Amino acid sequence: MPLKVGFIGVGEVCRCLAPAMEQRGVEVAGFDADAAKAAAGGIRLLPLAELIGWADYVLSTVTVSQAVIAAQSCALHLSPGKVYVDLNSTSPEVKRRIEAIIAAPGADFVEGAILGAVGVSGARTRILTGGKKGRIAAETLAQAGLAATFYSEETGKASTFKMLRSVFSKGLEALILELLIAGRRAGIEEDLWADISEFMSGHSFDEVAGNWVRSHGPACERRRDEMAQVNEVLRGIGVEGLMSEATEAFFRRSTELGLRKKFPLKAASTGEVVAFLEGRLR
Structure with a gap:
């Protein structure tokens, strides 16, 4: 019998993952409260109760604000033997709340955390699973064509990984946009992009990020002063440097914590x- 997967929410995640699953022989259907989006999704649609009764695995891929509401709606139709995988980018606390909702009718809950941009890497996007049924769910979803790997039996661990990873990915997104806005205002946007792209392409992340961290001690005071000048320039061209001001504050804090005294030379x-x-921050 082929695996049957029902998507709750037929947005980008569903549209990117479903084709790979169908290529592996998985039967896919979906439900979305937004009729217009559902019609444009290209996915076979079923009413919610019918979808849950039909599916072996129910994958929740709604918006963050609707994750709990979707779980509550699905719980009305779930029963023992059904597996509910919450793939929404929510906090560990919200994941545990959803777990309790899904467990009430006797269904199995699996925490899911999507790492990366499904719009770019599609079904190759890494998915972490968690919870008591997380391991078998990862194996099942991997066989179904997804890049799923088991992370932890403790619900909330995979989401903690996802949330903290977003400090980097979402923070970098904001930083790049601030740079490009300022670059455009100064008339050098393309030059900045080309220079940074060339630099990052020529060095590994480990090399660049590792050097920044290891040299943070001896250089934090100098970098603080440089960022003060950067923020002066941004103010001069009329750009609000939210990220740059936060960076200056971060270097200032490191200086005040005595990092340079602890690490007068680059750390090992x-x-x-x-x-x-x-x-020091405890």
Whole structure:
């Protein structure tokens, strides 16, 4: 018998994952409260109760604000033996709340965390699973064509990984946009993009990020002063430097915490710097 997967929400995630699953012989259908979006999704649609009764696995891919509401609606039709995988980008606390909702009718809950942009990497996008049924769910979804891997039996761990990873991905997105807005205002947007693209293409992330962290101690005061000048320039061209002002404040805090005194020279490892800052911030 082929695996039957029902998507709750037929937006980008569903549209990107469903074709790969169908290529593996999985039967896919969906439900979306937004009729217009549902019609444009190209996915076979079923009423909610019928979809849940039909599916072996129910994958929730709604908006963050609708994750709990979707779980509550689905719980009215779930029964023992059904597997509900919440793939929404919510906090660990929300995941645990959804787990309780899904467990009430006796269904199995699986925490899911999508890492990366499905619009770019499609079904190759890494998915972490968690919870008591997380391991078998990861194996099942991997066989169904998704890049699913088991992370932890403790519900909330995979979401913590996802949320903290977003400090990097979403923060970098905001930083890049601030750079490009300022670059356009100054008439050098393309030059900045080309320079940074060339630099990042020529060095590994480990090399660049590792050097920044290990040199944070001896350089934090100098970098603080440089960022003060950067913010002066941004104000001069009429750009609100939200990210740049936060960066200046971060370097100022590191200076005040005595990081330079602790590390007058580049640290031997990134872990030493992180451990010192984490300890001082307790």
